[in-house]
Amino acid sequence: MGILSPWRGRIWRRGDEPASVASVPNLISLARILLTPVFIVVALTNPEPSLPRTLAALLFAVLIATDFVDGQIARSRDLVTDLGKLIDPIADKAITGSAFVVLSLLGELPWWITIVVLVREVGITVYRLVVAQQVVIAADWAGKAKTMAQAIALPLALLPLQAWLGDWAVWVCVVTMTIAVALTVYSGIEFVLHAVRGR
Helix, strand or coil: CCCCHHHCCECCCCCCCCECCCCHHHHHHHHHHHHHHHHHHHHHCCCCCHHHHHHHHHHHHHHHHHHHHHHHHHHHCCCCCHHHHHHHHHHHHHHHHHHHHHHHHCCCCCHHHHHHHHHHHHHHHHHHHHHCCCCCCCCCHHHHHHHHHHHHHHHHHHCCHHHHHCCHHHHHHHHHHHHHHHHHHHHHHHHHHHHHHHC
């Protein structure tokens, strides 16, 4: 097989042979990780607030949307790999975690909220990776709802809605972010309880 054997295999097409570590879904996940610092730089660029914030929100939305794309491609074409299982959640947490950090750096989100979210996300991701050899823990409804809520709340918070729509737009961001954070905490607690019961 040789040391380069993991690079051989299917990249896009369906088939019975193993998928390559350079498959399209894995390349998408890698691109999402590499573009996360670009998102941070754009979001923190501040000479003309409206344009950088809008571009940052759009980039964030694209990076989140491609999470669903690479997962769908991997499952539908049987291109799931161990590398993909590793880097896909890393990409997710890097993107959403960086958005929370950016909002806190801009003074628009209390740091304690960002810290709580990061502890939940990083802790559960590390736990999933540690036990991955014994059992694959699928996302439940709470985890999926949390992801969807974050995918809505974070780009809304990044957009300059107050400059466009006035002060009432702040409440839209407050409500959506509150829901996202509440679901993040709830899903984390539920995950821990299920893990304890499972053990």
